[in-house]
Amino acid sequence: MKDLGVMQPLLRVEGLSRSYGSRIGCADVSFDLWPGEVMGIVGESGSGKTTLLNCLAGQLEPDGGAVLFDQGGVLVDTVTMPEPQRRRLGRTDWAFVHQHAHQGLRMNVSAGGNVGERLMAVGARHYGDIRDQALDWLGRVEIAGDRIDDRPSAFSGGMRQRLQIARNLVTGPRLVFMDEPTGGLDVSVQARLLDLLRGLVREMGLSAVIVTHDLAVVRLLADRLMVMKDGHVVETGLTDQVLDDPQHGYTQLLVSSVLQV
Numbered sequence: 001m002k003d004l005g006v007m008q009p010l011l012r013v014e015g016l017s018r019s020y021g022s023r024i025g026c027a028d029v030s031f032d033l034w035p036g037e038v039m040g041i042v043g044e045s046g047s048g049k050t051t052l053l054n055c056l057a058g059q060l061e062p063d064g065g066a067v068l069f070d071q072g073g074v075l076v077d078t079v080t081m082p083e084p085q086r087r088r089l090g091r092t093d094w095a096f097v098h099q100h101a102h103q104g105l106r107m108n109v110s111a112g113g114n115v116g117e118r119l120m121a122v123g124a125r126h127y128g129d130i131r132d133q134a135l136d137w138l139g140r141v142e143i144a145g146d147r148i149d150d151r152p153s154a155f156s157g158g159m160r161q162r163l164q165i166a167r168n169l170v171t172g173p174r175l176v177f178m179d180e181p182t183g184g185l186d187v188s189v190q191a192r193l194l195d196l197l198r199g200l201v202r203e204m205g206l207s208a209v210i211v212t213h214d215l216a217v218v219r220l221l222a223d224r225l226m227v228m229k230d231g232h233v234v235e236t237g238l239t240d241q242v243l244d245d246p247q248h249g250y251t252q253l254l255v256s257s258v259l260q261v
Ligand SMILES: Nc1ncnc2c1ncn2[C@@H]1O[C@H](COP(=O)(O)OP(=O)(O)OP(=O)(O)O)[C@@H](O)[C@H]1O
Pocket: 020, 023, 024, 025, 026, 043, 044, 045, 046, 047, 048, 049, 050, 051, 052, 213
């Protein structure tokens, strides 16, 4: 029999809340994320998805609650840890894919440099190795190797987003946060990107938290789903279960596309 006693979540979120004055951003959010699991967070505009993601990723200070991350078998609260330690996590164990690629890329640095920089942040020093790995990753995100010295400002929206993904995944992070990774792109470009992301998630066994208002994105990528409304989690469960048999009235509206999300 499997010893379930030794299993520990990668991330444990407890009672996370953040308000903006009297306006609720997110309130009392709790969940566990297991290694290799992808959690989708859905909800209409203004439901608190981005606030929650930013609090999880240490980019926004919550008013209360804990974000515990597994470090060598111990769950450490990343909210109360010293800032330099949290920044280090952001460079090593965590990755953040922004909706707008320019927020996650250095637009005036070459594509290879954008990828190589992350490797250097975790200690890589050998120029040849860094370039080889960058080249390999450009290939994995379907960017031709001869574009390695081009700047992302010369790339299309889809290419920029794929480059941002390469930059984030090259170091093998243990947890990836994604904010609307396919948002703002043409539909055909979205489909290709989604396909690519699905391949990478499966191949690398990625643990991720993905915020989106696009149910097709969670259908393809997320194992589990959290539905948010007015800052609160109203429903949570396995993705297919929630989408095929939504229990909460709000989720039913969301799934039946009555709500404009
Ligand atoms: N900087 C801010 N100042 C004041 N209120 C904010 C701020 N950021 C978000 N809010 C409010 O917090 C609530 C949640 O917003 P949030 O951006 O987290 O939602 P969202 O689900 O990510 O929306 P969208 O899908 O449109 O990005 C909203 O009522 C929003 O108006």
